[in-house]
Amino acid sequence: MKLRVPDYYKEFRCIDKDCTDTCCAGWEVDVDEEAYAYYETVGGEFGKRLASVMSREGGCHFILKPDKDCPFLNATGLCDLYTELGEDKLCETCAMYPRFVEEYGNIREMGIALSCKTAANLILTYEGKAGFETMEDGKPLTSYNDIEPEFYFALMQSRRVAYAIVQNRAYDIRERIAVLMHYAEKLQKSINVHRYSYIHEINAMYTVPGDDIYADVRTEKFDEVIAKLRRKYTDWSGAKKKSMPNACGYYKHTGSLLAIFDSMEMVKGEFHEFIAADRDSFGRMHDAVDASLTDVKNYISSVRRFWASYPECNMQYEHVMVYYIFRYFLKAVYDYDLLGKVKLAVTGYLMVVEMDVVRFIKKITQCSLQTRLR
Structure with missing residues (x-):
């Protein structure tokens, strides 16, 4: 079989009893x-x-x-x-653990999970853009997957486009993720009608041909999508009352996500503490009850101050998105729900950002890599 791993995979070593956490x-x-x-x-x-x-x-x-x-x-x-x-x-x-394995036909993909502090540190501090290596592992084919070859190869190409989108550092990570969602929605429409040839056409819309045909994204496509989204959702500065429904809707959605996580059994109690701090700061926004224009302005002002104070987060969040795309994107070959996989990635990203913003606003602790790894 062929083995595909992230560039950083071979650098992982369990530090055993020296780890401040335990798996x-x-x-x-x-x-x-x-x-x-x-x-x-x-x-x-x-x-x-x-x-x-x-x-x-x-x-x-x-x-x-x-x-x-x-x-x-x-x-x-x-x-x-x-x-x-x-x-x-x-x-x-x-x-x-923390290694995970997925098999697609004659390809075995292996990675390391973000839930391990040592693995997370390696992933988030990786220098440069995360890439992947493919090699022969010398092992026989262990199983046969019931997948559509045409759809599988189309997804493989699309995943490379997704990597290119989230790693396009000419744009802010928030803009990249907005473009990724727009891209995934277009792909899902083609998947729903089983027109996989359309997927190749969509990929060509977002990428520039080259040695690696899906390695570079089209700047003009980025600009077009971002401009379209800004027109649709208006500016969130709070300068106009009409921006409030979009802002409040977003934060109500975030509140729903937090409620789901809060209902789960947590490995560590710190996450419940974060949710309590988040509700203390933004409870009215998340419930969309009595949220005023001032609430919207204050929240967005805090978010802007956070991003201005921690520009290095762009790269770390990028690595988080690449991790999610690598781990989950191709699973759509089994259930045809690609958009769901991308939404899962974006949800993970949003929760990490929300935790960082709350730490920043509440001054619970310095918003550093080490606190993020906790």
């Missing part, structure tokens, strides 16, 4: 059937310990401690299961 706490550890079957055969005292924390209820997994630590996480931050049985006896989840 062995806060979430349920799913155990694959092969590993589960082996663990059931382990004898002795460790076998008894294994049996006491193994469960098939709701899928094979280890039962966490009351503090949500993995039952094999010891006081030194290391894994007793690893020590007792060896690395080759770890379940798939523990052996792979």
Whole structure:
């Protein structure tokens, strides 16, 4: 098979007990059937310990401690299961994380997850534009995917266009994301009617032919889309009353997203603290109740001050978007919902920005890379 990985992938190294975080706490550890079957055969005292924390209820997994630590996480931050049985006896989840794998035909794609602090630091501080390497891994084809070849290759080309759009540093990252959404909406319309030849035409509208036909975007297309969006949504400066419905609608949507996240079980309590701080600052905006022109002006003024104070965020947010596009874009080959994948990426970006803006306004802590990694 062919293996495709981000440029930074080969630089990742787990720092084990030196990590200020742990990937062995806060979430349920799913155990694959092969590993589960082996663990059931382990004898002795460790076998008894294994049996006491193994469960098939709701899928094979280890039962966490009351503090949500993995039952094999010891006081030194290391894994007793690893020590007792060896690395080759770890379940798939523990052996792979933070690496993730997706297979499309004869292509295996591997990356590292942003949920790991060490991986996130590597991704966000990567110098230059993130790229990808493709090589033969010498391994046989493990499975056959039920995918449409024509659609798959069209998506592959489109993903390269998406990379080019979000990495076009001649424009602010917010403008790039607006263009990406516009592009994804056009693609989805073609996907809905199964006219994949239209996808190639759309790609040609956004890109300049070259050695890598989808490497460079058309400046005139960027300018056209951005101008169109500005006319549609008006200026959000708050200078005119008519800008308020758009602004309030946006923040009400953000409030809905926060409510969804707040209802979930969190790995760390800090996220609940962020949501509380966000509501304290922008509750009326998110609820779209009693939001005044002054509320709109104050919020947008704060956002502008944040962006002016932290211009380096443009590159870090760009890396976040490239990560999401790499990980999720091609999954549309299975459900034909490309726009949903792009919206997922944009939602992730919006939540990171919202957290940064709240930190900035509330002066909870300095808005630095290290606080972002938390």
